[in-house]
Amino acid sequence: MPSKDKKKKKKDSQLLIRIDKEMRNTFIALCEEQNSTAAKELRGFIQSYLEQHRGNITEKP
DSSP: OOOGGGOOOOOOOOOOOOOOHHHHHHHHHHHHHTTOOHHHHHHHHHHHHHHHHGGGOOOOO
């Protein structure tokens, strides 16, 4: 049984984007070929992006 400290953080928000249907279908197919999902890959991309750029964020007035 997993410990309470290692509970997964609940995903409670969505990000809606518009992309070309062909691009979407190709991306999903490639993710499936890699035994992954589009959501997992996009979350990974966002996490990497935040780690790279977090120090470069400046507040807007």
